[in-house]
Amino acid sequence: MERNADDTFGATGDQGSTTGGSSSFGTQAQGMAGSTTPVGSADYSSSAATNPSGSLETSKVDQAKAGVQNKLDKAKEKARELQSTLADRLDAGAEKLRLRNQNATLSTASGAGSSVDVASDDRMAQVNDSVARGMHKSADWLRNGDLKADIERQVRDNPGRTLLIALGVGYLLGKAFRSDRR
Numbered sequence: 001m002e003r004n005a006d007d008t009f010g011a012t013g014d015q016g017s018t019t020g021g022s023s024s025f026g027t028q029a030q031g032m033a034g035s036t037t038p039v040g041s042a043d044y045s046s047s048a049a050t051n052p053s054g055s056l057e058t059s060k061v062d063q064a065k066a067g068v069q070n071k072l073d074k075a076k077e078k079a080r081e082l083q084s085t086l087a088d089r090l091d092a093g094a095e096k097l098r099l100r101n102q103n104a105t106l107s108t109a110s111g112a113g114s115s116v117d118v119a120s121d122d123r124m125a126q127v128n129d130s131v132a133r134g135m136h137k138s139a140d141w142l143r144n145g146d147l148k149a150d151i152e153r154q155v156r157d158n159p160g161r162t163l164l165i166a167l168g169v170g171y172l173l174g175k176a177f178r179s180d181r182r
Helices: 055-110 115-144 147-157 159-177
Strands: 028-030 036-038
Touching (some): 055 115
């Protein structure tokens, strides 16, 4: 006997009902999908007709695919949030550097200092401004850039340098995560 779509043997429909469970073999009865098939024969009018190997396995595979897609969508959303948060923090850090630079410039201008101190402060102001501009550019790139396209372009334009960087990063990560067994 074959197993029907409602996981019973023999007749289609609910067991104990008058539509199929109490009929005898060879008679016509209304099955699961509303079709009339001889009781005891298989009813292939549902999704089993499209997949003769079994719809139960297909539905489990579809559920697994949906679950994986759902988790992938959540991970992408989390990455976008993290990217946005990082960009905001870079902008905030750049703004703090600029404010610190302005405060240092104001205090240097109001105070009397030696020419060496003024030259040193000017150099620090230039470095702080340069770092702040770099942080702001990085934040803009995180918000508007396409990481995948940038990496592909980098690999295509400089494959040797990219390989060396990847090897160096891999070596450093290996050293960092290796446990000291001595």
